[in-house]
Amino acid sequence: MSTLTQQELVLGLFEAAPATFLSLRQLGKESFYAQGMPALKSEEYKFTPIAKKLESCLTDFSPAKPVKISADQVKSAVFAGFEGVVLVFSNGQYLPELSNSTEGLTVNLLSKTENTPLGSIAKADKDPFTALNQATFTDGLHVSIDNKKVIESPILLLQFHQARGGQVISPRIWIEAGDFSKATFIDYQVSLDDAPYFVNKVVEIKGGVHANITYHSLQEESNQVIEVSNVVTDIQQDSQFTSTQITLSGDMVRNNLTLNLLGSNSVGNMYGLYLLKGKTHVDNHTNVDHTIPHAESNELYKGILADQSRGVFNGKIFVRQIAQKTNAFQQNNNILLSDDAIINTKPQLEIWADDVKCSHGCTVGQLDEEALFYLQARGIDKITARGLLLYAFAGEVLDKIEEDSLRNYIVNQIQKRLGSNF
Amino acid sequence: MLSIKNLHASIEGTPILRGINLEVKAGEVHAIMGPNGSGKSTLASVLAGREEYEVTEGEVLFQGKELLALSPEDRAREGVFLAFQYPIEIPGVSTTNFLRTALNQVREYRGQEPLDAVKFLSLMKEKMALVEIDQKLLSRSLNEGFSGGEKKRNEIFQMAMLNPVLSILDETDSGLDIDALRIVSNGVNKLKSDTTATIVVTHYQRLLDYIVPDFVHVLYKGRIVKSGTKELALELEEKGYDWIKEEVDSTATV
Numbered sequence A: 001m002s003t004l005t006q007q008e009l010v011l012g013l014f015e016a017a018p019a020t021f022l023s024l025r026q027l028g029k030e031s032f033y034a035q036g037m038p039a040l041k042s043e044e045y046k047f048t049p050i051a052k053k054l055e056s057c058l059t060d061f062s063p064a065k066p067v068k069i070s071a072d073q074v075k076s077a078v079f080a081g082f083e084g085v086v087l088v089f090s091n092g093q094y095l096p097e098l099s100n101s102t103e104g105l106t107v108n109l110l111s112k113t114e115n116t117p118l119g120s121i122a123k124a125d126k127d128p129f130t131a132l133n134q135a136t137f138t139d140g141l142h143v144s145i146d147n148k149k150v151i152e153s154p155i156l157l158l159q160f161h162q163a164r165g166g167q168v169i170s171p172r173i174w175i176e177a178g179d180f181s182k183a184t185f186i187d188y189q190v191s192l193d194d195a196p197y198f199v200n201k202v203v204e205i206k207g208g209v210h211a212n213i214t215y216h217s218l219q220e221e222s223n224q225v226i227e228v229s230n231v232v233t234d235i236q237q238d239s240q241f242t243s244t245q246i247t248l249s250g251d252m253v254r255n256n257l258t259l260n261l262l263g264s265n266s267v268g269n270m271y272g273l274y275l276l277k278g279k280t281h282v283d284n285h286t287n288v289d290h291t292i293p294h295a296e297s298n299e300l301y302k303g304i305l306a307d308q309s310r311g312v313f314n315g316k317i318f319v320r321q322i323a324q325k326t327n328a329f330q331q332n333n334n335i336l337l338s339d340d341a342i343i344n345t346k347p348q349l350e351i352w353a354d355d356v357k358c359s360h361g362c363t364v365g366q367l368d369e370e371a372l373f374y375l376q377a378r379g380i381d382k383i384t385a386r387g388l389l390l391y392a393f394a395g396e397v398l399d400k401i402e403e404d405s406l407r408n409y410i411v412n413q414i415q416k417r418l419g420s421n422f
Numbered sequence B: 001m002l003s004i005k006n007l008h009a010s011i012e013g014t015p016i017l018r019g020i021n022l023e024v025k026a027g028e029v030h031a032i033m034g035p036n037g038s039g040k041s042t043l044a045s046v047l048a049g050r051e052e053y054e055v056t057e058g059e060v061l062f063q064g065k066e067l068l069a070l071s072p073e074d075r076a077r078e079g080v081f082l083a084f085q086y087p088i089e090i091p092g093v094s095t096t097n098f099l100r101t102a103l104n105q106v107r108e109y110r111g112q113e114p115l116d117a118v119k120f121l122s123l124m125k126e127k128m129a130l131v132e133i134d135q136k137l138l139s140r141s142l143n144e145g146f147s148g149g150e151k152k153r154n155e156i157f158q159m160a161m162l163n164p165v166l167s168i169l170d171e172t173d174s175g176l177d178i179d180a181l182r183i184v185s186n187g188v189n190k191l192k193s194d195t196t197a198t199i200v201v202t203h204y205q206r207l208l209d210y211i212v213p214d215f216v217h218v219l220y221k222g223r224i225v226k227s228g229t230k231e232l233a234l235e236l237e238e239k240g241y242d243w244i245k246e247e248v249d250s251t252a253t254v
């Protein structure tokens, strides 16, 4: 993408936005100009030529306006058996009239909330797309959970997307979890049709002490969609944060997940599963920063790649010098179902403390032919046998999802694919 | 029931089976013995349909059907069962979990109604008792961390569940302790009938004390070089294979 188009992109989006957050957006714009679109040789975006992708697929650098969403659409998008809070969005715009809430949970538009320190967790200068979002978002959602409030039922962030000519959608979400609070979020994005668009999302999660936050994200948008997601969280003392990132489709998807472990006895869990086919390209970059002693991070990402799909996994574990007694575990396992599928997997460990337990491993393999034969020799047809094996492989990640309605939904979606030659 | 005629098979261009002839009738037990590397497991694998082996010559009829033309799953559904010499481990898949799928696919092929969860469970209970296998083992990942004996027991448990017409037991006795050998053999014997047949591959007479063969064959260098009755096994136990090897090697033309 030439510099001119970059400018056009940002200016088009910047100017289209209302005057709210003007100074914040101004800073975002400057930060974006300073960083620029990731160049082809950019280390962080090495295997994911997103600038090129945007250049070739986007024709309309304007923000996608919210489209009308009906109560029926909401009803049919919610997973069977789901009981909880539903917060509905249309092209990043929160729709209170279709949403509900629960005791201890406060939901508001960002524009109606005073003094939200946007950009203090997801910092614009860390990533050009975070900067781009900060420059171009129009409004967003502010969610807070009261101190000591344990919200047992899950909170679904149901995000409908539909745009023309590859417009840009810039969702911005701020979550604040009080001390001793507990909540589970499900970030679920749905394409309303097959038209291309670019979603550039930023989610900032500020945890209190002794908080327990789970953030599930399910991506199954159309195969025309380009998406960048930045989820950043600050994890305080005695707290636990768990992320599960499930990606089933898309054109080019880049997920940046950053966990800042800021208090002792904090735990960060990062789980992911990507099931790719066609030409889908999915890049998961995770980054956990152990800034204090006595914290733990666990990471397991698994991928099954068919056809000409492409996967990238980059897991950064940063253990600062004072972060003694850190436990950090990372695992990335992949099965390639075709000769044309590609996975680039890279653990990136930077360990400055000496008394730590760290382990990491990655595997890339094919489906186990011996296991396939064993099951066939018991009378199971090849496709079902394959499905059983792939499902067993993926199951380790799916088991981490405690919310039944979500897990059952994903299991169903996956089984439809695994049972039909993927 | 099973008729193998002049069967040749090779792997990666190396001939392993070099003209096997074998007739097995319903109700019979055949033992196949022979030195290490002679091709016993290869024969079992070729019959079960392992794709790595290329059949270069010969034919196999199973109940009148061309066995070699069938996929591995259809062979199983027709009633061929192979108890593997080295059962593999499959993480994340438990015996219970795949066996119901297997059994119902086999039943469907045979025109039988699928078993519901309750019926499946009661069948499992019955067959578990037969080979004295623990339910806990069956709900764990298949063979993962199983002892050698537990793996073999699990193979025979699966055989009991699938109720095959022709069972091929490849060194099922190896790894079994004395009690387990008796239990598993008794299980196999109980599953025998006038309409089924068994091929046992073994190195030792002690299995044949329990599962008494009608015929004993010696496989050597990819051919059956000697056949006899159960007395042949006793003779081998006593004398080893050298005398047979000499006999064969001295008359060998190729």
Ligand SMILES: Nc1ncnc2c1ncn2[C@@H]1O[C@H](COP(=O)(O)OP(=O)(O)OP(=O)(O)O)[C@@H](O)[C@H]1O
Pocket: B011, B012, B014, B016, B034, B035, B036, B037, B038, B039, B040, B041, B042, B043, B085
């Ligand atoms: N994948 C392979 N590539 C090359 N040679 C092979 C392969 N698999 C088997 N063989 C060879 O085929 C021959 C027969 O092997 P097979 O396993 O059938 O022997 P066996 O009679 O069952 O021996 P054992 O009594 O030790 O179980 C051996 O020499 C073996 O090394």
Ligand SMILES: [Mg+2]
Pocket: B040, B041, B042, B085, B170, B171
């Ligand atoms: Mg063998």
